[in-house]
Amino acid sequence: MTARRAAIVGGGVIGGGWAARFLLMGWDVRIFDPDPEAARKIGEVLANARRSLPGLSDVALPPEGALTFHETMSEAVEGAEWIQESVPERLELKRKVYQTLQEHCDADAIIGSSTSGFKPSELQGCATRPGQIVVTHPFNPVYLLPLVELVTTDKNAGETVARAKDILTGIGMHPLHLRAEIDAHIADRFLEAVWREALWLIKDGIATTEEIDDAIRYGFGLRWAQMGLFETYRIAGGEAGMRHFIEQFGPCLSWPWTKLMDVPELTDALIDQIADQSDAQSGQFSIRELERTRDNNLVTILRGLKAQDWGAGKLLNAQDRRVAGVPTLPDDISQPIVTVERAVPLDWTDYNGHMNEARYLQVFGDATDRMMILVGCDADYISTGGSYFTAETHIRHLDEVHAGAVIRVETQVLLGEGKKMHLFHRMFEGDRELATGEHMLIHVSLETRRASEPAPHLAETLDRVAAAHVALPRPEGAGKAVGVKG
Amino acid sequence: MTARRAAIVGGGVIGGGWAARFLLMGWDVRIFDPDPEAARKIGEVLANARRSLPGLSDVALPPEGALTFHETMSEAVEGAEWIQESVPERLELKRKVYQTLQEHCDADAIIGSSTSGFKPSELQGCATRPGQIVVTHPFNPVYLLPLVELVTTDKNAGETVARAKDILTGIGMHPLHLRAEIDAHIADRFLEAVWREALWLIKDGIATTEEIDDAIRYGFGLRWAQMGLFETYRIAGGEAGMRHFIEQFGPCLSWPWTKLMDVPELTDALIDQIADQSDAQSGQFSIRELERTRDNNLVTILRGLKAQDWGAGKLLNAQDRRVAGVPTLPDDISQPIVTVERAVPLDWTDYNGHMNEARYLQVFGDATDRMMILVGCDADYISTGGSYFTAETHIRHLDEVHAGAVIRVETQVLLGEGKKMHLFHRMFEGDRELATGEHMLIHVSLETRRASEPAPHLAETLDRVAAAHVALPRPEGAGKAVGVKG
16 A cells, blocks of 8 residues: 655745644655755754654554655646645745645645634635645644644635645644634644733843743643643633633733733844743753753643543544554454553653553553453443452563663463453563563442353453463463462 | 631632631631621532642641631621622722721731732722732632732732731742732632633534633643742753743744734623533533542642642642641650541542541651651751661551541651661541551661661660650550461
């Protein structure tokens, strides 16, 4: 199967982020950027993305596509389904780029612009085929933040818009389709409103850049990582809801409106003040260090939201399901069954620099969950009141593993009889064995919280796998106590 | 020792949040609120706080203080060190409250106002002792968000301000002391700027409340939970830093400034539109459900940031250290040593409704880390290139435990000899035994990643504990393999 093909016109931080999204989701990516430093810059973004994105997923991503750099725009866009334009924010330049693009690209390719300011009607202006140009405005870091503002006009066919959404969703993004075009779309209008206020606060000596950042990240920033403005205010309104909130706080909110509408002038003195304060706040870290810190934090927050299946985490779980499909028992069950295949996330390492011991059990727990699903103990079954609880676990740590490594667990059923399910998991990176986990599970009634017989269809399937696995050699380390040589 | 005493004047969601912070940090809390529903309302906030705050901490909090309700303000403020006023936002009402308060409260008590709009000079206006009144503006949910804006005037003595900071820090908050007073302080100015933009977007039919929330929580909300506006833009500016960012984006940011300064009128039609959209977005959840979801998410995000020791997580780690002090080996080492004492956090449970199996190993891992620190293998030692790696683990799950339960681990050293450290952890809730963990650790060189001898001072201390523990009975379950009866 030939990989799908995307072209990136204009590299840099944003173009590089787009390249990373497509590449890591298995697309071939062709880059055009006249900057002689383009390959280095995109390489740096890609390194950041490879470090953080695969482990954000709880399933293995498809093999990376091929990355190529091209001398001309015409060569770069050849055969591309998607062309992402991220050149500087000058309307004439963008229009010129589209002119060249449209002479060489497929007529049904989608041209997405990363513009943060222009409306699609402005971009489509004098184009040969305005219908293939849309705004797809992403947020830095593009490889981690799911939001992309999709802005279209009536020149874009419904089919084009649907295909754009489909492709963006496919690379793990959330296309937010604006109901109408507007200057600066949605999110940047908020950012600019906040920026305007921040400039006043600094200019008037109320707070420094660091204090403003603290006011955000210790307060409403935490709210906004999971609920937005309106859902937060809905809660503040209490049982009476949104209407009550507006009635209660509406007048109060309006007081400063009349006072805060001025715009501070961006003088050299104010720029110096901001730059100096920012140095004092963050100057001890290089930009590379800040990027890594930011990505560690984002992965941690996003993975936390995945565990809650909420907000951006809910999007990521849906993406995992799209990538991995529905788990089914393989036709050939004569060999141990692959129950986990994933990258080690950034936030699973500890002060010793390797995957923390508790994460081994987390992975083995995931392997057990998968095995349960494969034999029929899935969410539907659990909702009827039966489940398996782990009674006992024996882990042997054979070798270290680091963030980013792709790990795999193979599971052998040692015993599946009555209430008991006795599993032996082996964890690998490639051929290198990292750990074994021996687990005794007991089927329980979730009502009495005591041991109970599993449902017949479950017992039957487990029995079938156990019977197939009984012929396998007993794994090394099985049945051993701590400190006893295997 | 008598508990410290705080008075809460004006209950509701904000007053209740303050009450929870003080109570859960061991203060006695006396409440005055003429609302006949006050006890119920504060009880609901307290229930939310008890569910989420103790497990946010990685150490056991002090015993809860006593909560009492009082008929009069004079009785409520008696002997209080801190008085928090959260009455409705009407200046005359607040001034009247201070008048009554000051007739009865201690002259050196601090009166903090939760006002989101008034400047402290306005509140101090005609007070008998203006010097004891400050603004301490918190953010909902007060029991989880660390930010509190502290705004003072030159009427407040330096000692008062220092004491206010100290008390606020002591209850786990981050006092952000404004350099000058200003209408609406800092954070609410940002919120109002965003609110203003949001009203336009809805009024003009660009986006619904849900789409606006998505634009926030899938994009910059994730950035702002961990870095603020300026640190984020510093990264966007790349190696050239903040100055470059402003030069590059300054002019571009200014475009919409001139366009977006209008204020939409809050007509009934616009209020209806917002309320209806909010119902469509969140109406399937009750406010109580939304509160629990929000708190689950916040605990998850905050705990993630703790693991990264960054932003609000760094504050929480500092708070844990303040609460728990420096770990030291007890004088009497003849008994198993308490190595963990903490509440089970909200985000540690799984689809079976109890603490997930991997969290047992996480807790035992924390117990091991503590034992390592107690015998001298602390961060300083590890930085010299030696550490312990876990080679093998045997966990027996004896009973379930749920979020909020206070658990304790007692650790017995089975062997401390040469490179080996053989530990046996027992986990309890009260007297109920939940699990045992038997662990074999090997001292390693972090350079070669191979077994190595520990430093003499470490070996000596471990030896001393092992010698004291050798007289203890061998714990049930030690040395057993999976599936073998203890």
